[in-house]
Amino acid sequence: MTLTFTDEDLFRWIDEWTLQKSEQCLGGVRNRQLREGLLTAEVQGSARHPYHVEIDLAASMRTARSRLQSACSCPVGRACKHVAAVLVSHMLEPLAMDESPLTEQDLAQPPRAELLADLSRWQSTRIRPAQPRRNGVIFELSTYNHRPAVLVRRVKYGADGAISPGKWMDITADLLLEPPAYLTPTDLAVMIQLRTQRQPATKDEWIDFAATLQLIVSSGHGWVSCGTQDVLARSGAPRRGELGWVVDMAQGATLLEPTLSVEGGARGVVLGRSACYLDPVTGEVGPLQLDVRPEDADAFLSLPSLLPNEASVVAQMLQQIDPALPRPGASDTLPTLQITSMIPVLRLHTIEFRPAWLGRGDASQWADIATVAFEYDEHIRFLDDPSLFAHDPEGQLALLPRDLAEESRREAELRTVGLHRDTAPRAPLEGAGPQFQLRTHDWTRFLLDDVPRLEALGWKVETDDDFRHRITRVDVIDLDIQADPADAGWFNLGLDIQVEGRNVSMVPLLQQVLQSDPRWMRGQLDAIGDDENILLTTGDNTCLALRAARLKPIMALLADLFAQRGAPLRLSALDRGRLQALQDTAHLQFRGRDTQAMVQRLMQAPALGEVPPPAGLVATLRPYQREGLSWLQYLRQQGLGGVLADDMGLGKTVQTLAHVLVEKEAGRLDRPALLVVPTSLLHNWQSEAARFTPGLRVLTLHGPARETLFEAIPGHDLVLTTYPLLWRDEQALQAHAYHLLILDEAQQVKNPKSRAAITLRMLQARHRLCLTGTPLENHLGELWTQFDFLLPGLLGSEKQFNQHWRHPIERGSDHRRATLLAQRLRPFILRRRKDQVASELPPKTLITRAVEMEGGQRDLYETVRAAMEKQVREAISGSGLARSHIVVLDALLKLRQVCCDPRLLPGDAPARNAGSAKLELLRDMLPSMVEEGRRILLFSQFTGMLTLIAQALDDLGLAYVTLTGDTQDRATPVQRFMQGEVPVFLISLKAGGVGLNLTAADTVIHFDPWWNPAAENQASDRAHRIGQQQPVFIYRLIAAGSIEERIAELQERKATLADSILEGGGATGPRFSEEDVQALLAPLPGLPGKRLRKAGKRSTLT
Incomplete structure (x- = not known):
């Protein structure tokens, strides 16, 4: 593990001046080690021997305010330039903490060489014969005005032990760096303490002089001076001391002097937080017992001599400070000013200064600082100004009731905005109190962000005219x-x-x-x-x-x-x-x-006006569909493209066909409209166009014979093609210009670099339109692809779109930018959800989705169909239709299984990889439905199909429950679905078609059509029944051109067909004709060279 700290920590621990000096020591840092949070190193300075540095990093970094715990063998002792150099070195090259346990191999090693060397040096000092002491020092102790005086004198020792005094010694840094050999360790410790106490930066309250005295006594070299003869210092018992006042008649006036008397005639010493005594007669040195704190006694004894008229003021103040302090006799008291408010004032300055290292020709430097004052009405006092007196409006002296606790609290507020006292001001600012530095030095940001905060707290912030930061x-x-x-x-x-x-x-x-x-x-x-x-x-x-x-x-x-x-x-x-x-x-x-x-x-573009449906439309548009038609016409009028993105089942097809028909009836359709659709929906568009707009001339470009139709494109109103054929027919399609270019399920063109997308952008059309219930399936790039087709440049290049829209929204969850993008695209997208137009929908909406079988599934269907058609034909020819009931049902069953999924065929190996168009369609439908919050009932009469669908749902990560005839506990799956635990309920038609109340569902999907429409209706009514609050949408999935489509046709024109096939008995003749059977077993459309013809009673496939 590595213990690291920040620049802020470093500046909190070490002052700036020391950090600057540490640069010259960086090269001398060596032998750094970090173990258990303790960083140690040696720093080679100017002295002969390196200094040893220890830094407790773990303790120093315990909190954001922890102080630096350090020690150095140099005279400074801590937080010195050597410590700073080690810290900087660690920041530049952090050490990993050595926490690895000792191995058996480590324990088996011989003692380390450095350990043996240390022991040898130690032992040699012990066995070296003692040398007679010739030189030494003594410490002479005396007092002056209750303050201690310690002088260091060099002495010589005679052979008989007599002491000969020598010269006085100054305790210099050089002396401590290279101490003489005659100094004992205790002597050196005393001298280090004395030098530290004499430093200008050392405050009295930091000094523990009593400890220094005890150290001097323990050295045996301390002497108490009594004027004519010194007495060897020794420890004494505690003595009482008493503060008081004495009268001094000096200078012809009566003066009062503060005094300290000690029992036994000793001299009292009060310094900082120490109080002790020196007895010049006995040489005793010991603690002094007072009735007040040593700090207050020190301040009391430091008062000047008082004139009689000043005694009352002093007495009044001493009573407030500590009633135990003796008061001079006085009768008068000063009045106290009545202050109405205290306002803290922060003043900002820019000052000029010249560091000592600047040369004569170097320009001055400038620093930005702050000072603090407090306005007690019209009386101003700077921070740390001890004055408690002021003059009232008549000019009389009075007490100023300073709130020192509040002033201290106000200073603490400055620390919250990054201001801290400058312990080493660069230049003095007379009469302004302590200076404050901004930790970040970002005064501009301070003015903008922090000054309003301070002003809100009641501060007044003033700037000098020379303050260099302006906004x-x-x-x-x-x-x-x-x-x-x-x-x-x-x-x-x-x-x-x-x-x-x-x-x-x-x-x-x-x-x-x-x-x-x-x-x-x-x-x-x-x-x-x-x-x-x-x-x-x-x-x-x-x-x-x-x-x-x-x-x-x-x-x-x-x-x-x-x-x-x-x-x-x-x-x-x-x-x-x-x-x-x-x-x-x-x-x-x-x-x-x-x-x-x-x-x-x-x-001021014209508002959206209502456009009446075209006269040739064979349908009644619902209100929201009329609105959609008007919107499409509005886009055409403005020369814009757009996306019709209604929910599945709301009639995008009929709205689009109505739009094309309006253009034709208005005479604007002088060019064909090109409609590109998925292959699975081609049949649906053909049938819907024939159903709703029979007046449109429709051309379908599909199949191997489509090349013969290219020349007929200009002669038609609506041209249908598929996405897979776009790039194959690229040249033929580009040879013509179009009035409308429409993409159904436009989200399928996801890759803008695909050949289909490139071909679409090259086609010439006056107006472009996208149809999709899911304009956004996987990512926003799909949306950009659609609009790059519709309105090139609206969303910029793909790179710009990804940088400014897609990545912030998808990766950064930028809801604001997502809202902005939606607002930008709103004029070009019309999307209605089922819940938004529920009032316009009938109680139950039936939607048929026709899907094209392709590839292996289509081939397998035709193979099975041909074999079954032959088998049924032979059975009917030999036994008649009435006796061929089982054969016919078996044939129809196998074809229906192929339509659902070829894997349902028993023991058919080629079916394993044939694919299922309806299952793929389901894979596309269900995720978007679930994402929209739809609750889905999915019916199939094949339990094997439900198993395959369940596997697909597992792959999609969608939760579901299942109910079949094998389900023993029917209540649990129903309960889980009704309580919203799962969004999909897989139900076999026979097991769940009746007897269930599933009003939590709003969507019903019939994966395979059933012969009897009443059975389907009953299944649908599991959701569409009393208690249902939402519109119910019922989807029927049909394999286009297959037996399923024929079943649907038969349901419409012969409702009893299913009863005739399935129930049997009761009737004397066949329940349906051979024509019905031939229709059910007819080949898929568009297969060249195959047609069904009748030969007498036999049906022949040629």
Whole structure:
């Protein structure tokens, strides 16, 4: 593990001056080790021997406010330049903590060489014969005005032990770095303490002089001076001391002097938090017992001599400080001022200073600082100013009731905004109290963010005229818009602000914001507070401040336009919604009358008017379908493309066909409409066009013979083709121009680089339209592909779209940008959900989805059909229809199984890989339905099919329950479905077609059609019954052109057909004719060279 700390920790532990000095020691750091949180090292300085440094990193980093725990063998002792050098070295090359346990191999090693060397040196000092002491030092102890005086004198020892005094010694750094050999360790410890106590930066309250005295006594070299003869210092018992006042008649006046008397005639010593005594007669040194704190006794004894008229003031103050303090005799007291308010004041300054290392020719340096004062009404006192007196309005002296606790609390508030006392001010600022530094040195951000916080707390913030940080606030942004003369349909945008009477372009300034703060480009606008100040720096270093609430709407609208630095901002004329939003957001100015007229024309586009259905439409459009037709006509009128994205089953097909028919009846369909559909839906479009718009001339381009139809394209109103054929028929399709180009299930063109997508973009058409119930299946790139086909340039290039829309929304969950994208596309997408148009829907809506079998499934169907057709024909020929009942049912069963999934055929190996078109359609339908919150009942009469569907649901990760004839506990799956635990309920038609109440479902899917429509209706009524609150949509999946489609046709024209086949008995003749059987066993349409013809009583396939 590695213990690391931050720059902030380092500056909290070590002052800036020491850090600067540590640079010269970095090269001398060696032997660094980190074990159990303790960092040790040696630092080679100017002395002969290296200093040993120990830093307890674990303790120093325990909290964000922990102090540095360090020790150094240099005279400073801690937090010195050697410690700083070790810390910096560790930051540059962190050490991993050695936590590995000792191995058996480690334990088996011989003692380390360095250990043996240390033991040898130690032993040699013990066995070396003692040398007679010739030189030494003594410490002479005395007092002056209750303060201790310690002088160090060098002495010589005679052979008889007599002491000869020598010269006084100064305790210098060099002396301590290379101490003389005659100094004992105790002598050296005393001298280090004395030097530390004499440092200017050492405060009295830090000093424990009593401990120093005890150390001097224990050295045996301390002497108490009594004037004529010194006495060897020794430890004494505690003695009482008493503070008081004495009268001094000096200078012809009566003065009162503070005094300290000690029992036994000893001299009292009070310094910092120590109180002790020296007895010059006995040499005793011991603790002094007082009735007040040593600090208060020190302050009391430091008072000057008092004149009689000052005694009352002092007595009054001493009573407030500590009643145990003796008071001079006085009768008068000072009045106390009545203060109505105390206001803290923060003053900001820029001061000039010249560090000692600056040369004569070097320019001065400048520092930004803050000072603190408190306004007690009209009386101002700086922080740490001890004055408690002021003059009242009549000029009389009075007490100023300072609230020192409140002042201290106010100073603590400064620390919360990053201001801290400067312990080593760079330059004095007379009469201003202590100086404060800003930890981050970012005064601009301090003015913007922290000053309002302080002002809200009651602070007054003032800046000197020479304070060098100034900010200009910006409130108004002007938007210039001009039509691009070189590119019709585009506008050039300009963003300007007014700064001191001049225009400044915001485009490069906003690019600064986007580069410095990723929240803007990532669309994390919600993470940016409205009151947050955004800083912009102009070319002439003017600092501008803009509230985020003013900038956020503009950046939300235009962030994607800043993709290329330095590139002009351009906006498509199609982006009418964004133009409107910009007009509402900024001051909109137009350059040129043509531009203004163009923008106003876009803003005032005609409202959506109702278009009556075409006369030739064989259908009654519901209200929402009439609205869809009007919307499609509106897009055509405006020359725009769009996406009709209604939910599945709401009639996108009939709305589109009505749209094409309106164009024909209005005489605008002078070119064909090209409709591209999935292969599985081709048959559905053919039948729907024939059903709803029989007046349209429809041409279907499908199958191997389609090449003969290419020349007939201009002579038709509606041309149908499929996605797989697009690139194969590319040249033939590009040879013609189209009035409408329509894509059904447009989400299938997901890859913009696919050949189908490329072919579609190359086709020439006046109007383009996409149809899809799921315009977005997997990712936003699919949406971009559709709009790149519909309205090229609206969403920019694919790279720009990914950078500014897709990635922030999909990866960053940027809901704001997702909302903005939806707003931008809203004019071009019409999407109605079933719950939105439920009032317009009948209680139950039946939707038939025809799907084309392809590949192996289609071939297998035809193989089975041919074999079954032959078998049935032979059975009927030999036994007649009435006696061929089992043979016919078996044939129809096998064909229905192939339509569902060839794997249902028993023991048919080729069926394993033939595929299932309906199962693939189900794979596409169910995820989107579940995502929309739909609750689904899925019926099939084949329990084996339900097993295959269950496997597909497992692959899709969709939860389900199953109910078949083998289900013993019917209540549990019903309960789980009704309580919303699972969205899909798989039910066999026979087991669940009756007797269940499943009103939690709003969707019913019949995977395979049943002969008897009444059985299907009963199954559907499991959801569509009393208690159902939602519209119910019923889907019937049909394999196009197969026996299933024939069953559906027979259901419509002969409702009793199923009863005739399944129930038998009762009738004297056949229940259905041979024509019915021939229709059920007819080949798939479009198979060349195969047709069914009758030969007498036999049916022959040729």
